[in-house]
Amino acid sequence: MAIFTSLNTVLFAIFAFIFYTIGLVLYRLFLSPTSKFPGSKLAASTLWYEFYYEAILPGQFTFKIREWHEKYGPIIRINPYEIHVDDPGFYHTVFSNSGIRDKHAFYTGQFGNPNTAFGAVSHDTHRMRRQALNPLFSKASVVRLTPVISTIIEKLCRRIDEVKGTDRPLNMRLVYMCFTTDVVTRYALNRSWDLLDSADFSPLWKEMVRSTGEMTKWTKQFPWLFGVVKTLPEWVIKGLKPDLGLVLDMQTKINTQILQIMQEKEPKPAISDEQEQLPRTIFHALWNNPNIPSEEKSIDHLGQTGQDVIGAGGESTGAALAVTTFYLLNTPRALKKLKTELEEAMPDKYGQWALSLAEGLPYLTGVVLEGLRLFYGVSSRLSRIAPTTPLKYQNWEIPANTPIGLTNLLLHHHPSIFPDSHSFLPERWLDNRPLEHYLFSFSKGSRQCVGINLAKAEIFLTLATLFRRFEMELFDTTFERDVDVRRDMFLPQPSRESRGIRVVFR
Numbered sequence: 001m002a003i004f005t006s007l008n009t010v011l012f013a014i015f016a017f018i019f020y021t022i023g024l025v026l027y028r029l030f031l032s033p034t035s036k037f038p039g040s041k042l043a044a045s046t047l048w049y050e051f052y053y054e055a056i057l058p059g060q061f062t063f064k065i066r067e068w069h070e071k072y073g074p075i076i077r078i079n080p081y082e083i084h085v086d087d088p089g090f091y092h093t094v095f096s097n098s099g100i101r102d103k104h105a106f107y108t109g110q111f112g113n114p115n116t117a118f119g120a121v122s123h124d125t126h127r128m129r130r131q132a133l134n135p136l137f138s139k140a141s142v143v144r145l146t147p148v149i150s151t152i153i154e155k156l157c158r159r160i161d162e163v164k165g166t167d168r169p170l171n172m173r174l175v176y177m178c179f180t181t182d183v184v185t186r187y188a189l190n191r192s193w194d195l196l197d198s199a200d201f202s203p204l205w206k207e208m209v210r211s212t213g214e215m216t217k218w219t220k221q222f223p224w225l226f227g228v229v230k231t232l233p234e235w236v237i238k239g240l241k242p243d244l245g246l247v248l249d250m251q252t253k254i255n256t257q258i259l260q261i262m263q264e265k266e267p268k269p270a271i272s273d274e275q276e277q278l279p280r281t282i283f284h285a286l287w288n289n290p291n292i293p294s295e296e297k298s299i300d301h302l303g304q305t306g307q308d309v310i311g312a313g314g315e316s317t318g319a320a321l322a323v324t325t326f327y328l329l330n331t332p333r334a335l336k337k338l339k340t341e342l343e344e345a346m347p348d349k350y351g352q353w354a355l356s357l358a359e360g361l362p363y364l365t366g367v368v369l370e371g372l373r374l375f376y377g378v379s380s381r382l383s384r385i386a387p388t389t390p391l392k393y394q395n396w397e398i399p400a401n402t403p404i405g406l407t408n409l410l411l412h413h414h415p416s417i418f419p420d421s422h423s424f425l426p427e428r429w430l431d432n433r434p435l436e437h438y439l440f441s442f443s444k445g446s447r448q449c450v451g452i453n454l455a456k457a458e459i460f461l462t463l464a465t466l467f468r469r470f471e472m473e474l475f476d477t478t479f480e481r482d483v484d485v486r487r488d489m490f491l492p493q494p495s496r497e498s499r500g501i502r503v504v505f506r
């Protein structure tokens with residue numbers, strides 16, 4: 001009798017599950033506020049479709065979205081909740097400066113950083129966190145701290161001098177990442193992590209960034225995985241994945257510094273007068289800010305912000321430099337024009353570049369913007385939610401509270417805005433700065449990148465210095481294998497077979 005009762009309970013549970021699933025799919029297909037939008041019915045029924053293309057294939061969902069746009073038009077539904085639009089003209093409406101814009105919890109959940117500006121779902125929480133960071137990364141602050149960047153560029157040059165004149169190539173994806181991580185840690189934490197001192201340019205660090213990007217494909221679907229990893233002892237994580245062990249080391253390093261700041265035991269570093277006028281670190285900026293409530297000042301909150309700034313500041317800027325270096329060395333006409341401009345502006349090839357001098361050069365400016373365009377910034381779609389206002393696109397009304405995504409990998413190739421979009425053409429930006437309206441690498445609006453000024457300063461100064469000082473050649477590097485974006489790991493990634501962007505210095 002008891003067996004029959006248990007059997008009945010199991011059967012009931014199975015039938016209830018089946019009915020619930022059928023009901024949910026029918027709701028999503030016919031009744032949900034986004035059901036009227038065109039797109040794949042299977043993708044609209046379940047998030048498992050996206051999961052398959054994101055995690056199992058992996059990193060292929062973005063390319064599927066491109067295929068769907070070709071089939072269904074500029075506005076489509078890509079999963080049970082989200083709309084995707086492929087139209088640069090609509091970007092500023094979605095990524096608005098003045099409107100209220102939330103992020104989608106499904107998006108932020110994949111990073112495990114809910115206590116940061118980046119990870120804030122609600123508009124108001126984001127505003128509160130962001131205003132504390134803004135002064136440190138304003139244009140004026142970056143200009144004032146240019147000497148910090150220049151000092152680290154000189155260190156980079158000394159490392160290059162070690163191989164100059166030999167046939168030993170440097171993998172510039174690694175080299176630049178060490179450089180940008182040293183800059184952002186010196187700039188934001190007032191302590192450089194000195195990755196440029198590493199003899200082999202710290203490949204494990206790069207590996208860690210790559211595998212955390214890959215992990216987001218799983219944590220997007222299963223955000224609770226972060227909780228599981230936190231319960232594992234450190235030695236287990238380090239044993240299973242040595243590169244993830246670096247994340248733990250980074251957390252420890254950051255948290256120790258925060259604790260010292262909280263207890264006012266941080267050794268006072270040798271900082272210049274200019275820096276004295278700014279919060280000494282991002283942690284001081286948050287800790288001493290009266291507008292940030294005390295519950296936002298825990299080690300966890302401050303630590304997550306530290307990790308975000310270092311992760312975002314190091315990898316993206318380093319990859320932008322590497323990709324731009326590739327395009328320059330692969331386009332002799334552009335390389336020649338740049339070198340001529342640099343030589344005229346800086347007769348002494350060992351001279352030190354003022355930021356204003358580098359930024360004032362029209363061709364270098366075209367190179368930087370074109371590099372940012374073809375690097376894309378983020379290869380995944382970014383999305384925003386207008387929580388209370390429906391948005392209009394052509395004849396469509398997108399209901400309030402719907403996540404709306406757009407993808408740079410598609411937008412930066414719109415032929416009406418960027419003709420011959422696959423070619424590296426710095427000239428397209430000459431006398432055409434309004435075109436920057438359509439450069440989305442840093443996103444736009446109230447939640448765009450906070451590090452734009454720092455990233456651009458690093459890129460301008462590094463390209464000016466290196467291309468004025470050194471003769472360089474690509475070494476066994478091809479566009480198809482080493483540059484073209486084949487996998488979307490949130491950040492753009494080349495094929496698995498890639499050997500890096502390698503350069504020999506003459």
Ligand code: HEM
Nearest residue numbers: 117118312313316317320377382441442443449450451455
């Ligand atoms: C070429 C280099 C860079 C690119 C392409 C880039 C791109 C982006 C993009 C697209 C976003 C918006 C993400 C979203 O909507 O969810 C973002 C946000 C952010 N970036 Fe960058 N970034 C770069 C450099 C930096 C640097 C140097 C820093 C260091 C300060 C930085 C720190 C941040 C932070 C903290 C956020 C979150 C901002 C917020 O939500 O208010 N980034 N970045």
